[in-house]
Amino acid sequence: MGRQGENILLYQFIFLKGMAFIYLAAFLSIFYEINALIGYDGLLPVHTYLKRLSNNGINKDMSIVPTIVWWAPEIMEYIKKVVPSLSEFDSYETLLHLICLIGVLLSLLALLSNKFMNFLVYLSLWFLYLSIFSVGQLFFSFQWDIMLLEAGFLTIFITPTVRNGQLIVDEISSVTRDLLKWLCFRLNYASGVVKLTSQCPTWWQLTALHYHFESQPLPNPISYYFHQLPSWLKKLFVAQNFITLIGGSLLIYSPFRRFRQFGGLMLLSEQFMIILTGNYNFFNFLTVLVTLATFDDKFLKYWTPKFILSLLGDYNDCIKKPLKKETKSKDLKNDPYSPLMKKLKLLICILIFIAMVIYAYLTYFPLEAIFENGKVDFTLADIRVNLVNGKVPIVALIASMLFCVHNLFCYSLKYNSQKSVIVNTKRLFAITFGFIMYMLTSYTFFAGLDKEMFQFPLNIPLLSQLQQQSQPFHISNSYGLFRVMTGINGREELIFEVSEDGINYHEITLFYKPGPIDQPLRFVAPYHPRFDWQLWFSAMRPHINEAYLLNFMFKLINNKPSALSLIDHNPLKGKQINFLNIKKYIYSYTTLEERASTGNVWKRKDPQIMAERVMRVHNNLEKSLKLMNQEIDTKRYPIHILRETVPLIEIVWTLLVLIFIKNFLKNRKIKV
Structure with missing residues (x-):
């Protein structure tokens, strides 16, 4: 199996620092929207949701809804004694803000110092995110949320072990690294296969990218130009997508190290292209971290940019060499043809790899x-x-x-040669943990490939029961991205119009979703605007009947701060919103010539009335909300004090810059 069993400390450091950054982006995104989404005056209030669960017999049951928010009133009772100024705010909402702040703080500490890259910190981050996810309802129904929970759970076990003041790779870290590699395979392989098993014609006809760059949830400025590419090139990219996702996933389990590297590089190139051409928050950055598990330290150290290595802090001081040192033969060391042979072997591997890709193209995707x-x-x-x-x-x-088994024993021989009860117990735990996780994730993996033709190779009732019990914690999930391509008949967008007198209507602008046709596209990732993203799904539905959307309409015409905080530009600022219209338009990109003459990115047509002249007193709207068990409250609440008084984004970016400067200067001082 080549050079398996090598040191993976560099990957551990990159992965743990990267996970800290992703947690930081995730908690920041939640912090600035949580008040409007699931706060007391939010679109789907968390206290109403928990009340419904309690009425249905699920009361503070962590096995079904694992969240600390169950005990918000009790927790905040103690906190408000210390901070009396929080007494006027809702307990649930305040606790959610505090969870976000603690998540941001722990993420920053893990980025700032290697001392905080430990089991307890990443366990806390995982549980805090799980607590919000479990009560986030519709706004936390995305695949990247469950992937963050699964990867976050594995992060707990890949934290380095400290021995005699130095860090070593132990068996549980080795097993976890292989589980992350298995997660990389499941995500990419399933994403390639489900596009075909869904029977979506755009994937089978290789025309998916004719629509994707235009119809994706939040396009960025580069998306526009990729949409203008010639048809044959976009078809070529679709074919390459299948070869990369399926072929690259299989290559990472090749018995040859070079081919495993080629497979990992194929998967990385796919993620970098998605990052370049779309706003998918932290999802692709998380996928990149997981994909790096396909490489060993020798490869990573050679190719990782120095500025990224400088962010790892005292990485070089933490490495402990293996007990069994590898020695080079003197004859091999003095062999003048050795470098030439290495280059020749690499060239042969590259040519074989290129031939494999060309063969895949010609065999499965003919020129016609x-x-x-x-x-x-x-x-x-x-x-x-x-x-x-x-x-x-x-x-x-x-x-x-x-x-996984091969690597586990390699690390045992290299780093843990002693035979003690503690060491043997750790080995037994690593083996048991790996077996259970492989079985759980395999069950969900096979189930997600094709729901109509699902056949799990091992029929174990206990495994099925264990999978059901662990489901609320999302430690094993099925994946499959873009099963069906959207926007075949044009991109659908909901546009909100408000009026004071019911005669003159003005269009409101949201922060990130397309609205006015002259609104420029923006780079948003790794920030995740969940409200704007959810509206993308709602626009594809034939009717406006979702609770969060009805609540947004109700709160908007009642001029509530929670709804107004989700708006970038309110044309009636300073005036009362008394009437509301919702129209659905078909959007499409302008051509390069049209953009040059008008300056507009979008053009739109076929307005369809989805809601007309919705007034503040609207019995049908209130009736619909009550039928959905949504509380009707016309009181006005201020935006939460924590959000008002904490300039979180400015503080975070300042600290990140200071961390980079600190580590850069430290490394430079050591070199001098």
């Missing part, structure tokens, strides 16, 4: 499918027989487990 209206050279039955229920995913699972 790229340059004309031809079809791919496989069928749905082929996909199901080979990639879903065939030997391919089972062989990948077995290969992953073999790599």
Whole structure:
């Protein structure tokens, strides 16, 4: 298996620092919207949600809804004695803000100092995020949220072990690294397969990117230009997408180290392209971190930019060399042809890899499918027989487990040669943990590939029961991105118009979603505006009947701060909003010529009335909300004091810059 069992401390440091940054982005995103989304005066109030659960017999049951928010009144009772100024605010809302602040603080500490890259810090971060996720309802129904929980759970166990003041790789870290690599495989392989098993015609005809850059939730400025690419090139990218997601995933379990690296690089290139052409918050950055598990330290140290290594702080001082040192042969050291042979071997591997990619193109995606209206050279039955229920995913699972076992014993021999009760107990725990996690994740993996043709190779009732019990904690999930391409008939957008007199209506602008046709596109990632994102889903539905959207309408015409805080530009600022219209438009990008002449990114057509002349006193709206068990409250509440008084983003970015300068100067001083 090549050079498996090598030191992975560098990967651990990169992964742990990266997870701290992702947690930071996630908690910051939540902090600035949580008041309007699930606060006391929010669109889906958390206290109403927990009250409904209690009425249904689920009261403070952590096995079903694992969140500390259950005990918000009791916790805040003690906190308000220390900080009396918080007494006028809702206990649930205040606790949610405090959870975000603690998450931000712990993330910053882990970024600032290696001393905080420990088990307790990452356990706390995972549980805090789980506590918000469990009560976030519709606004936390995304795949990146569950992936952060699964990766965050594994992060707890990959934290380095300290021995005699130095960090070593122990068995549990080795197993966890392989579980992260297995997560990388499941995410990418499933994302490639489900596009085909969903039977979406755009994937089969290789035309998905004709719509994606325009119809994705929050396009960025580069998305516009990629949409203008010629048709054949976008088809080529779709074919490359399948080859990368499926072929690259399989390569990371190749017995040859170079091919594992090629597979990892293919998957990384896919993520960098998505980051370049879309705003997908922290999701792609998280995927990059997980994909790095396919590389060893030797590769990472050679290719990682120095400015990133400088952010790792005292990494070089923390490394402990293996007990069994590797020695080079004197003959090999003095061999003048050794460098030439290495380059020749690398060149041969590259040529073989290129030949494999070209073969995949010509075999499965003939030129007629790229340059004309031809079809791919496989069928749905082929996909199901080979990639879903065939030997391919089972062989990948077995290969992953073999790599895991191989690496585990390699690390045991290198770092833990002593035979003590504690060491043997740790080994037994690592083996048990790895086996259980592989079984749990394999069950969800096979279930998510094709729901119509699901066949799990191991029929174990206990495993199914364990999977159901662990489901609320999301430590094993099924993935599959962009099963069906949206926007085939144009991008649908909901546009809100407000009026004071019911005659003259003015369009309001939200922070990030497309609105006015001259509104420029923005870079948003890794920030995640959950309200704007959710409106993208709602625009594709035929009716406005979701509780959060009805609540937004109700709170907007009642001029509540929670709804107004979600608006970037209110044309009636200083006046009362008494009437509301909602229209649905079909949006499309302008051509390069149209943009040059008008300056507009978008053009829109076919306005459809979704809600007309909604007034402050609207019996049908209130009736609908009451039927959905939503409380009607016309009182006005101030934006929470924690959000008003804490300039969180400015503080965070200042600290990040100071961390970078500190580590950069320290490393420079050491070199001098």
